[in-house]
Amino acid sequence: METQPIPYKTFRFNQLWYNQAWLAPAFVCLDERGCILSISSETPTEAAAIEYVNGIALPGFQNAHSHAFQYAMAGLAEQHAPGTSDDFWTWREAMYQCALAVNPDEVEAIAAMLYAEMVRHGYSHVVEFHYLHHDKDGKPYNNLGEMGERMVAAAVTAGINITLIPVFYQKGGFGAEPQARQRRFISRTIEDYFHLLDDSAEIVKQHQHAKLGFSVHSLRAVDLEDIKSTYQQGPKNIPFHLHIAEQKKEIEDCLAYTQQRPVEWLLNNLPVNERFHLVHATHLSDEEVKNLAQAKADVVLCPSTEGNLGDGIFRMKDYVRYGGKWCIGTDSHIGINPLEEFRMIDYRQRLITNQRNTFEGNAAAYLVQTETTNGRVAMGLGDASPFEIDQAFHAVVYNAASPLLANTSNEKLMASIVYAADSAMVLGTIMHGRWIVKENRHVRNEVIQSAFAKAMQSIKNR
Ligand SMILES: [Zn+2]
Structure with missing residues (x-):
């Protein structure tokens, strides 16, 4: 006689x-690990x-793009002196200063606070697009993956699932050497980057709820031949992420350097497919809209x-018409x-079409x-739908x-x-079958908040 595992716990929701x-x-029966045994009415x-x-x-929502340290400067770059211009590139200088200010303990505390806030808003997973690799002088830590390890530790503390993506960052612009203030980000060669990726893989292996991806920062931050080699020589079974076509100046610089637009260059030089995750575009x-969608x-x-950065507006309506795939990230965490x-x-x-029907049918669904x-x-979780038998149960629950x-x-x-709805209507967030946040309160609220406060006091930027 075949016996089924005895349910450890059952949730009954009004709707799921x-x-x-x-x-x-909806009755959701879970085993002791918080994995789904059955779902039924x-x-x-x-x-x-x-x-x-x-x-x-x-x-749970998927946050597919994060630079956790930037949470330390959320809201701090919003004062603009009269008569001066402020844009992405001046913001980037402020961001570099923030990147140079933080040590590993502080980064971990900032990331844990941020991730806890993400869980409070209903995110169950985060991609950490991680390029703050080295110490403040630009010297690699003894453990090359030190900072990535801190990101994973922060995710464990906050109870969010993480995909760590160590970023290959090599140049200061198309054909330009890196600047001194980018020194914490730099892998000089592909070999250096793959060494970092290997060390990151080891870190991820030690954590049950962590995964690995790989990346180049952008076309402007890595030699174009090295971008091709990184993808071709890199792992074949994990996601590949990169920033692309975020700012108009980046398009102009790319055209001047390659005679092609960034996405055009990417489509012409790499086998763009469902493993490619293009941030911004x-x-x-x-x-490009059509070809990107057709490349899946x-x-x-x-x-x-x-x-916030004044980037511009993605051509969503056109992209969706071609069946294009997309997801979201919170990037700078503003x-x-x-x-x-x-x-x-x-x-x-x-706002730009003066129409209301961006999506056909039930837009919210x-x-x-x-x-x-x-x-x-x-x-890197595959394309199974989120609530499936044997999968861990992660849910955001709104107050009925x-x-x-x-x-x-x-x-x-x-x-x-x-x-x-607003965030006050969130009743809580369940991770692996357990409430991590309930009524706006994270189960590790005190320890996460006090470490964050200590980090903020020592950085002295707020
Ligand atoms: Zn980004």
Whole structure:
């Protein structure tokens, strides 16, 4: 006789987003590891300890682009002296100063605070696009992967799942040597970078909920021949990320250097496919929009950062028409609420088209479904949908007692969450079957906050 594992715990939610529809009510039976044994609207016959949650559960969101240390300067670059110009490139100077200011303990404390805040907003996974490799003098730490190890430790503390992506950063611009203030980022050769990648792989191996990706920072930050070799000689089974076409100046510099636009160069020189995750891709020609979508590449949009930095507006409406794939990231962390990212994706199209129908059908369902599915691919988790038998159960739960949500039909529920909910309507976030944040309070609130406060005091930038 075949016996099934005895459920360790069962959650009962009012609604759960499952197979592109609401399951109501939803019983989720879990084993001791927090993995899903069954999902059903029927009361399970063999259910240990049912926890009744007056809540609406969605899969945890995927944050596919983060530079954690930049959280230390969120909100600090918003004062503009009269008569001076301020743009991405002046912001970048402030960012370099921040990058030069932090030691490994401080980076870990900042990242743990940031990741805890991400979990509070419903993110279950983060890609750390990590280029702060060396010490303040630019000297590699004895443990080359020291800073990456701190990122993984921070994720463990905060209870978020991490994909660590050590970044190959080599140049100061197209054909230009790196500047002194970029010294903490630099791998001089492909061999140096692969050494860093190997060490990062070892770190990730030691943690059950960590994964690895690889990357080049951007076309401007790595020699173009080395970009090709990095991809060709790199691992064949993990995601490849890079920044691309974020700023107009980057397009002009790339055209001057290669006679091609950045995305055009990438499509002409590498076998762009579903393993490619292009961060921003803001400025695209008609051909690039179409070819990128047809290559099945993924674009990682970071709307609040792109807005904050004055990057420009991604051609979402055109891209979606060609079936293009996308997900989101919070990049500089000026905003870390996924619902705000969704709204900006939609509203920036509405503002430039004077139309409301950016997406056909149920826009909110499309946004959540697409982001969580493609975001998982960007993490290196494969393309299985988030709530599947035997997978760890990660969910963000909205408060079904919130007046607006309590009085909304299932048909209108997702739109009410995506377009009208705020973070006060989040009841909590469940990771591996356990509440990590409940009623806005992280289970490790005190220790994470006090380490962050100590780090902020020693950096003295706030
Ligand atoms: Zn970035």
